[in-house]
Amino acid sequence: MMEIRFHGRGGQGAVTAAELMARAAILDGKYAQAFPNFGPERRGAPVTAFLRVSEQPIYLREKIESPDTVVVLDPTLIDLVNVADGLKPGGMMVMNLAASGRGALAKYGDQFQVAAVDASRIAVETIGIPVTNTAILGSLIKACGITSLKTMEGPMQRRFGRLAAKNLLALQRAFEETEVPEAPAAPSPAAPAAGQEGCTYAELLQREALLVWDQLQIGCDIDLPGSTAAFHTGNWRSAGRPYIDREKCVSCGFCHVYCPDLAMNFTDDGAIEWDHRYCKGCGICAEECPKGAISMREESHEQ
Amino acid sequence: MEAAIDTQKISMKSLPAFEALASGHRACQGCGEVLAMRLAMKALGERIIVVSATGCMEVITTPYPQTSWLVPWMHVAFENASAVGSGVAGALLALARKGRLAGGDTKIVIMGGDGGTSDIGMQSLSGALERGHDFVYLCFDNEAYMNTGIQRSSATPRCAWTTTCPLGEEQPGKQEAKKDLVGIVEKHHIPYLATATPAYPFDLMNKVRRGAQVKGPAFIHVLAPCPTGWRIPTHEVIKVARLAVQTRDYPLYEVVNGKYILGKPGKNVKPVAEYLKAQGRFKHLSENDLAAIQQEVDERFAQLQWLASRP
Numbered sequence: 001m002m003e004i005r006f007h008g009r010g011g012q013g014a015v016t017a018a019e020l021m022a023r024a025a026i027l028d029g030k031y032a033q034a035f036p037n038f039g040p041e042r043r044g045a046p047v048t049a050f051l052r053v054s055e056q057p058i059y060l061r062e063k064i065e066s067p068d069t070v071v072v073l074d075p076t077l078i079d080l081v082n083v084a085d086g087l088k089p090g091g092m093m094v095m096n097l098a099a100s101g102r103g104a105l106a107k108y109g110d111q112f113q114v115a116a117v118d119a120s121r122i123a124v125e126t127i128g129i130p131v132t133n134t135a136i137l138g139s140l141i142k143a144c145g146i147t148s149l150k151t152m153e154g155p156m157q158r159r160f161g162r163l164a165a166k167n168l169l170a171l172q173r174a175f176e177e178t179e180v181p182e183a184p185a186a187p188s189p190a191a192p193a194a195g196q197e198g199c200t201y202a203e204l205l206q207r208e209a210l211l212v213w214d215q216l217q218i219g220c221d222i223d224l225p226g227s228t229a230a231f232h233t234g235n236w237r238s239a240g241r242p243y244i245d246r247e248k249c250v251s252c253g254f255c256h257v258y259c260p261d262l263a264m265n266f267t268d269d270g271a272i273e274w275d276h277r278y279c280k281g282c283g284i285c286a287e288e289c290p291k292g293a294i295s296m297r298e299e300s301h302e303q
Numbered sequence: 304m305e306a307a308i309d310t311q312k313i314s315m316k317s318l319p320a321f322e323a324l325a326s327g328h329r330a331c332q333g334c335g336e337v338l339a340m341r342l343a344m345k346a347l348g349e350r351i352i353v354v355s356a357t358g359c360m361e362v363i364t365t366p367y368p369q370t371s372w373l374v375p376w377m378h379v380a381f382e383n384a385s386a387v388g389s390g391v392a393g394a395l396l397a398l399a400r401k402g403r404l405a406g407g408d409t410k411i412v413i414m415g416g417d418g419g420t421s422d423i424g425m426q427s428l429s430g431a432l433e434r435g436h437d438f439v440y441l442c443f444d445n446e447a448y449m450n451t452g453i454q455r456s457s458a459t460p461r462c463a464w465t466t467t468c469p470l471g472e473e474q475p476g477k478q479e480a481k482k483d484l485v486g487i488v489e490k491h492h493i494p495y496l497a498t499a500t501p502a503y504p505f506d507l508m509n510k511v512r513r514g515a516q517v518k519g520p521a522f523i524h525v526l527a528p529c530p531t532g533w534r535i536p537t538h539e540v541i542k543v544a545r546l547a548v549q550t551r552d553y554p555l556y557e558v559v560n561g562k563y564i565l566g567k568p569g570k571n572v573k574p575v576a577e578y579l580k581a582q583g584r585f586k587h588l589s590e591n592d593l594a595a596i597q598q599e600v601d602e603r604f605a606q607l608q609w610l611a612s613r614p
Binding site: 010011042043044045216217220222224225226227228229230231232233236252253254257258259260261262263275277278280281282283284286287288296 | 315318322324325326327328329330331332333334335337338341342363364365366367368369370371372373374501504530531536537538539540541542
């Protein structure tokens, strides 16, 4: 049995990718299951999806803790979540990495077999938008087999209708452009996974960790009001940040009123200040600014 | 005794600095519902106790052991938020009577989504409204069960796509009409009832504040656009909510002691197609569908005008 975990952001189609692959594997006569990690659907937040493929019927129904392969749809996730968590030594990582971002290869290269592809560029060039879920499947097929490009046509046609041709092209191109290196001869042992044991309360507040039943307080009371402030949602931004043109800004406050994340606030002297720690990059402020003083730009743009 | 709720009219100049929510909550990018909730809490101030039904707003504000709330807040099941709110209101009265609680005028705020209000929490809400406890009910209506994956609710509008009413050939989207929740609440003859949306933030805040000032139940129905479930780009959330009002699909009005007060009529009314075509969940609509919905919208609005014209 092969177990695969997908890492993406809400809205990028990680769940769809796992499902398409499962359907194709079933068409090949194998057994497969695809399912997301259960949780609220949140656009932009890191999410995981799971895929099992086997020659035999699959009776497991639980989350995949130690996958054979990990698929990363969004390069910004690599520094954000431990994508290699539980991955078997010498296991396969299929990563969406731009040519300039191949530093991550060094990070994982001596432990795992890392297949890299610039899926974002391929998606923009073929589909027109940076949605990488279909492109990355081409890389996964190149790296792990599982099914064939030919078998993918049916499920893709059914799922995407008239958009299927573009998505199939993305699949094909990613298959061709993916570089699969040799497996490391002697994979170094994986670092022990950071469990919740021994984690302080302050550390718990920093991370996306739900407690298990025997860690709950009676009544589930929380005596630290506003404690989510320690959790910075700014790293959900993946498509630019607001930039305030100080020449045009009159500090009218509409961006402050319309911000769902309290990321546009008045300073003590009445100016508007952007809070990078919490801004999720929705772009409402730029859309609603009556003076057109806010625009969404790439992260690297100098304020 | 000092009043729990400030009576000043809210404008940009008199915008309360108070926030009941901290940042770091886990709402989707561009969530219109958490924005509506933030604004409503701004209007209410700190002397409140919030009872929340299950729903998006509960899930995203309290990933235990964390919380975004800076005011007393409790989560109860979908079906009993109004019952628990009634109990808290009763407890405050009893404690005040026994002299064990100063400032017994703390306002009870009960909140739920469309699922927690018009589906599952309906009977406890009806009971609480009928018994006449002193509370404000905030219904944040995003027109489906969004946090579990966009399943239809009774508040999902006709023709809308959801994951449980997909676009089949026989039945494209939801076939049934949206439940008239505001109409049902109105028939309980409560002192204050209003509709609002975060696209008109000051209107929303002032309605919440007016509702909180009446003695007895007040109900605010808020249309809360959901970029994830409505299939709209995150930056267009406010624009789409504004279109709902401008096209009269979601008219803004108040019912004060039975008297309907309709919001100022817009200068140029837009066809409802503009509102619907901005959303991916309606992209399958044909010209015939649009015409039928336009007729429904016109009829509903004419009825509202008639109600508002009564002395």
